Amino acid sequence: MHPMVKPALRRGWRDLHTMQFGMTPAHALTLGPVDTATGSFLDLLDGTRGLELLREEGRRMDLPDGHVDRLVRRLSRAGLLDDSRGGGPDADALREKREVLDRLRPDLAALTLTTSEPGEALGRLAARGSMRVQVRGAGRVGAVLAALLSGAGVGEVDVRDVGRVEPWDVAPGGLPAEAVGDRRDETARRVARRAAPDRPPPRTVRSPLGEAAPGFGLVVLAPRDDVAVHAPDPSAAEPLLASGTPHLHAGVVEGTGVVGPLVLPGETSCAGCLQEDRTDRDPTWPRLAAQWRSGRQRRVGACELTLATTVASLAAAHALAFLDGGVPSSAGARWEVSAPGLHWHARPVRAHPACPCGAADGGKEEHISADEGSHETMAAHGPSEGSRRKAGTKRPAGTWRAHV
Template sequence: MRPMVRPALRRAWRDLRYVQFGVAPAHAVVVGPVDATTGSLLELLDGTRDVPSLREEARRLGVPDDWLERLLNRLARAGLLEDTARGATGRAEGGAAREVVVPDRLRADAGSLSVVHRGPGEPLRRLAARGAMRVQVRGAGRVGAAVAALLSSAGVGRVDVLDGGRVRPWDVAPGGLPPESVGEGRAVAARRLVARAAPGGAGAGAHGPGRDDRAGRSGGGPEPALSLVVVAPRDGLAAYAPDPATADAWVGTGTPHLFAGVLEATGVVGPLVLPGGSACARCVDLGRVDADPAWPRLLAQWRSGRQGGAVPTGDAGLVATVAGLTAAHALAFLDGGAPASVGARWEVASPLLEWRSRRLRPHGECPCGAADQVEVRAGWEADGAERERASGVRGGQDTMAG
């Protein structure tokens, strides 16, 4: 083990006894009390020394071995310690273990992961897990293409993009399809974009509907399961009011899916649907009908195709914002988290550009079963709160981390 205090968190002394790691409150940790000798030990935790070497350095400072061990243990409990000798492993073809090497283009992503997931070696393991995942993006318009490129650049091993037709001038956007792709098939252009964005170099992890998938996998093995579907249609109405009939297939297969798009200068991210665990597209549709009996009539007219030739609205800044937040929520989920888009739709509208969250509750009449799970979970949480009040138990906190 070669311990290192996480370099992604900036260090500053609050006073002569307490040191703060991190600037933003969401991830900052305060350690103390720390004397001058312990402060010198902290400077030695730069990942270049193994534990025996640190013991020798500590003895020169007059620090006993047990104090060094306690310091390392406390820093580890506070989530501040990384092990530079511990690499992540993935699985190569045939099941053999392989060491994961972080490309330079992913070093910033690894640093971010080290802030969020603080176990020793955890950032590399998360990157290795991303590399084994398959995500499908449905839509290669301004939002969908940018989302696909962002996911590929963040290390997702395979990003499939599904869309038809040819690239139109208004499909072009910074971070998405380039101007030279106008006139090409959207699927082909999106596949090239994903390949160029991949940190491993052009051609890595890019697939599209027009390609024989066996050409992208050696050995012709089984199709890898989808980790996530991102629904980012060029027509933002299909993201704001998704068709339950289309989404039912993902619910039936248990495939998580995230809706995103821009409609009439309003950006939408969510909901992220966890089948059977959070509100699905049919839940949302049933809830809208309950709130507004005229909703089905309005939606039928909007979907009728009378305005099918209209150019999708949404300025470049809003599109980039929606695409970025969508990719961030997708990555948070792929990394094992539950982002705020689970069971919620986030909306931002010009010109105020204030993000607002709308909670979406599972509907009792929806066959997805999420409403039953919510009731069970609510009952369990209520029971837990009652037990806590009866026992007087509260969460503890390590004395060195605040």
């Protein structure tokens, strides 16, 4: 192990004997009491020295025997330490790709804040390279979302859609203006490949839009049709449920952005549960949904550029949280934001007993979200009443895995 204090957390002295790591309440914690020699020794935890060399440095600084090991253990338990050589073989391979890793360093720094084991962050980042995600829909939301996932290190991002690029599909970070008239899906795939830190070769995936997606760890449904965003057709996701493929809904409808639910087949609520619940609350819902879906007039929906980009970003963040091993708060809920107030709020989507997905019978509807983690404080000689660090929550062993 070559320990290093996580560089993503800024340090500062609260007083002569107490050091604070991190600025924000979500991640900040305090260490104390800290003497001058220990404070100076912390600067040596930069990932360039192994434990034996750190012990020698501690002896030179007249630190008590065992002090270095105790300090390293406490910092590690508090989630403050990373390992500059940890993460396993995939992480070692990523370190060899210096230019790729440099592109991903901000992402790596962010992952260190939500992981606790030294080397775990780089291991997760490297694992993204072997993952496969499919985005269904290449409009202002889907194309940007695909580029974000690819840019964050997901190894393969396939995009499915029909038709050709229209002028109103163009968005910064998404489909470019020069692609108007080109095939929408092929253009979106090129955009995703260009965004990748380590550009993968082109790959053709032949599964039609309505079929299952074998081998994909996650499918994101980001339709351009605003009716499909507001009232997702359960039949469109039936192959995904049948194959056990996790999928996330996202999109914009009439000035409202939607992210969720994240569907873990058989465990969390799905589009069918949403439809059944709406029918329970409003008996006219099936009639309205049928009318909306039967409309064939050509129209351009209300999909304001910054709102679409915001939805794409939040959906990508939820997707990455799942791919990295967590259960984001979109599992069993739809996050919505509407103009002009732009206040995000979550609408629960309960597993419905009338839905054939089975989530109401055997699912685990209550998941711990990544923003409801446990808090922890740490002092040099035990817990203290100081600043608190929020730890990211992992999926329990035996539950959903992102990589199929």
